[in-house]
Amino acid sequence: MQIDTTPNQSSYDVVIIGGAMMGASVAWFLANHPGFDGSVLVVERDPGYELSSTAHSNSCIRQQFTQPINVQVSQFGADYLRNFRQYMGGDPDVPDLHMQSFGYLYLAATAEGEQVLRAAQAMQAAEGAGTQILTSEMLAEKFPFYNLDGIRVGSHNPVDEGYFDGGSMFDWWRRKAKSAGVEFIRNEVTGISRAAGHITGVVLADGSRVGAGHVVNAAGPRAGLVAQMAGVSLPVEPRKRYTFVFEAARPLAVDLPLTVDPSGVHVRSDGKYYMAGCPPHEDPAVAPDDFIADHSLWEEKVWPAIAERIPQFDALKLMQSWVGHYAYNTLDQNAILGPHPEVGNFMLINGFSGHGLQQSPAMGRGLAEWIVSGCYETLDLSPFAYDRIAAGQPLLEQAII
Ligand SMILES: Cc1cc2nc3c(=O)[nH]c(=O)nc-3n(C[C@H](O)[C@H](O)[C@H](O)COP(=O)(O)OP(=O)(O)OC[C@H]3O[C@@H](n4cnc5c(N)ncnc54)[C@H](O)[C@@H]3O)c2cc1C
Missing domain, CATH: 3.50.50.60 (FAD/NAD(P)-binding domain)
Incomplete structure (x- = not known):
């Protein structure tokens, strides 16, 4: 055009x-x-x-933040997505926006991490979010595909959290x-x-x-x-963030929540595929036109972390990957x-x-x-x-x- x-x-x-x-x-x-x-x-x-x-x-959209204002901002975001056509003036040509609420699941492996999740859950619940703390036993029952070695608790919210269009x-x-x-x-x-x-x-x-x-x-x-x-x-400075889309030889029977692993790797369902992401090993500011990829990240960091957490993902095929920039507020x-x-x-x-x-x-x-x-x-x-x-x-x- x-x-x-x-x-x-x-x-x-x-x-x-x-x-x-x-x-x-x-x-x-x-x-x-x-x-x-x-x-x-x-x-x-x-x-x-x-x-x-x-x-x-x-x-993706979530309400699992640690600042109440961010919870409120995302709550309006979710309402806006659900009622997009009305917000756009009721034009019948405006589509319903697809949303897939698999929820984020933050996993904590340390006492400090657990404390952060518990405090955040209390604040989020007070703001009206559906976040729940799940003990390792509850996690094992609800999500039997995880290896929970070393995990103390998880925090999950299946309401208005997940992918959106x-x-x-x-x-x-x-x-x-x-x-x-x-x-x-x-x-x-x-x-x-x-x-x-x-x-x-x-x-x-x-x-x-x-x-x-x-x-x-x-x-x-x-x-x-x-x-x-x-x-x-x-x-505010550009910082690189990596995304990897992969296929699992033995996919899960249910949606994978956006799992935030203590290793810093996150992974979720992406239609019939899965999507993972992470920061680089070192995380400096980069030039705004620097999108050079570090190909070792998938092999050395992302794949091992995913296979460790979800043993069923022992055989994966990388389909696509890209580097994007966060507009990172250093304060x-x-x-x-x-x-x-x-x-x-x-x-x-x-x-x-x-x-x-x-x-x-x-x-x-x-x-x-x-x-x-x-x-x-x-x-x-x-x-x-x-x-x-x-x-x-x-x-x-x-x-x-
Ligand atoms: C890998 C990755 C994953 C992410 N995942 C999520 C997620 O799951 N959920 C979520 O909420 N957010 C996510 N984000 C963040 C989200 O994508 C950004 O916060 C959002 O897109 C920012 O939009 P923006 O318009 O501020 O910036 P941009 O999309 O970067 O747009 C800025 C625009 O300004 C233009 N521009 C810059 N300088 C000039 C100039 N001097 N003159 C004219 N034009 C100029 C640029 O060309 C650009 O098009 C993710 C980001 C990345 C990189």
Whole structure:
């Protein structure tokens, strides 16, 4: 499909840098906010989304977080997925979104790990989540295919946790935003013009300037670079995460929960296949265009961990693998949302550290509300404000995979 590279106007009420999951979500929620009748431009350097986090996602949703606000954000995400057509205005062409609730199963092998799971379960239950702590005996009864040597407890929630069709949500946000008048162009923002405490516009790759009332940084793993253009810093960097899709010679008779093994490897059902993932041996920041794979990871780390935990998976065939980038928030592995305190019309939606796809409905809605009204009108997302970064007070999310 041909995409314009030049904007139709010389200035817009809102310019969104990055048109993947977060950019599309903000665009759609803005266009559908009853208090907004402004103009929106989305600038995307890679409209095939080949290098985006969105294209490399595992597309899972959970309520097993350690921060209550993340539970609430995912609860809205689950509600949004279930009622997608209604949220999209009741258009009969909008599909039901597929969701497969196999649940996440976090396994703890140490007293400290058990304590973290028990505290998180108590908080999640108080927030209305269906998480349960399962002792090793309960685990053995419910999931007889695991080798539970060394495992003390597991925590499992089969309600609104598992895979969801994030790709269709993304497609429909872009499609509906475009039909509501949002302009998407293929171009790169290479500079941001700033006058004292606010931004006046952006500079595109060909040197042309576009004026902006608000600028949204939805640049994923490149968010730190975009922030630098505005003269501010963000503790967000690209980090590699690996995904492996495999076939088991002896598949399980039931869905495999998204099992988070104490080794750091996670594995789940993926239709008739299985999907596993992990961080690399070392986990430094990488260049935003570095997608070079470490082929030893599957052989040395992932396969042995899976075969150890699920003895029936002794014979596996690797079908596909890829490297993606987390937009990793080095302070606390949580989102950074809302205006930058020094540059009030520079709006952040960054640092999702591997759980952004499921958070995109709540985050896009929240940022649109803030742009329109200067406050959150529905779910209060102020715990994600930049202020904590400046103050060095982490909102630490411990349940990161
Ligand atoms: C391997 C992996 C597994 C994951 N699994 C899950 C999961 O199971 N569940 C979950 O909730 N989340 C998951 N995530 C995280 C999730 O995919 C991301 O949080 C989410 O996709 C982030 O979307 P985004 O729009 O912020 O970033 P991106 O998808 O990276 O999009 C940013 C866009 O900005 C564009 N851009 C950047 N700079 C510029 C510029 N200067 N000018 C113009 N355009 C620019 C880029 O081209 C890109 O398209 C996973 C991520 C990875 C890598």
